[in-house]
Amino acid sequence: MAETQKIDLLAPALRRSQDAGNPCAACSVREMSICGVLNDVEIKELTAIITNLTQDPHDTIIDEGEAADYLFNVTSGAVKLYKLLPDGRRQITGFLFQGDFLGIAMNDIYAYSAEAVTRVTLCRFPRRKLEALLDRFPQLESRLLRMASNELVQAQDQMLLLGRKTAKEKVCSFLLSLYRRRTLHEGRNAAVPVPMSRADIGDYLGLTTETVSRTFTALKATGTIRLREGGRVEIPDVEQLQELAEGG
Amino acid sequence: MAETQKIDLLAPALRRSQDAGNPCAACSVREMSICGVLNDVEIKELTAIITNLTQDPHDTIIDEGEAADYLFNVTSGAVKLYKLLPDGRRQITGFLFQGDFLGIAMNDIYAYSAEAVTRVTLCRFPRRKLEALLDRFPQLESRLLRMASNELVQAQDQMLLLGRKTAKEKVCSFLLSLYRRRTLHEGRNAAVPVPMSRADIGDYLGLTTETVSRTFTALKATGTIRLREGGRVEIPDVEQLQELAEGG
């Protein structure tokens, strides 16, 4: 069993080919998500409780304040998480992509709403059943704790950004995080896809649409970035962007 | 030697009460913290790995970027967590009080620095040893996950504050959270202690010292708050403060 795990961890590409009867066994994001700590036998139990969903752009996935009955795994596409003030002001607290887990931050009720940015595919876990599995598979709980810990680290960074960075630094930090996110999993070095709107970026960075747009224009003018078709952004000099992101 | 440390470990008020051989059994914040899920036998194992510390105001507890070798429990006093930009700009990401846990947000290295605001007493856990205990006491891991989950919820709220609230709303939200924090554990309804400086409050809310001071003055002028001796703040009408905190 430990042997099986090692093989799974080391050879995700191979694993995909076999076991067509178990969707999770073939899941392309299994290693990135909580499922990566389970072996094939355990995965079958997980498979038994999940539902696969597809959502179109602007579809709501969860609503802040509702009972947190489900958790999700993003298997493809992009999701935005946000909170609203009574008068409609919005703060996007994060974007989720392939492999990200949705729903750790809750206290019986969801702490934020979630909406599809692009077309999205999701695994849905009923929370009660997942919690039952956590009791039986402690490594699943460890994994969740580690993910929550990482999310907290990211949240700290975002607070620093929101509270203390200038508009230019915010936009550069944002592009840098998209860039790193991308190159972490895929080695590619081409233009970074930026699937979300200027308004979404603004609500994520604590800026207005107009300021985001102006900042993009300014970064383009200085050659820091180049805008490509399909909303992709090319970054000629990542180190320069890094400098700009921290006020260098 | 170890015995001396253990005695230090005790919450001061309870130091002379029962079970002097097991400081945690008498700890006044036990139920509020991770230790609350362990029975007396299990607590003894926890006791064996902890060290008690006292820190004076401005003493550093952990440094961002250092190896995360220890986790802490705050048993009394107040602690601030913060991150710095290269040019010295500072964002305080949170304040910790009695019963709060310090160190969940890390990824082998600390994600932020921590410094004593008032005189503080702490339980220190070596991380490796705590993790070994987690394997043996799954309910401890569950508890940590739940705490991390709650911390994430708070982090989302703070992002909304930093990104989208006005100075007045920020200060009111801050006072409200101090008020709630206080009345949650102690039923008292008197003036709320505000032990941190205006500069700290500013760095927590993404404002300058001057703006915080001006906002306090304005709130005082409208009768929303009253400043009492010892940095305490009296809140005559909590509902009004709540309204102001959300832009009502």
Add this chain to the structure above:
DNA sequence: CGGGATCTTGAGGATGCTCAACGCTAGTGG
């Protein structure tokens, strides 16, 4: 090809910042 949504650009203005001075309090040492 049309039309709604998104993005960009411009002009003016407000919120909160910078810089500066002053007051208050507490601790210190003559």
Add this chain to the structure above:
DNA sequence: CCACTAGCGTTGAGCATCCTCAAGATCCCG
């Protein structure tokens, strides 16, 4: 016992960044 100093808090004046409001440009999908 009190002047002195250092740290913190308050207040003021001017200003910069980013927001608001508005209009035009571009994109995308039917």
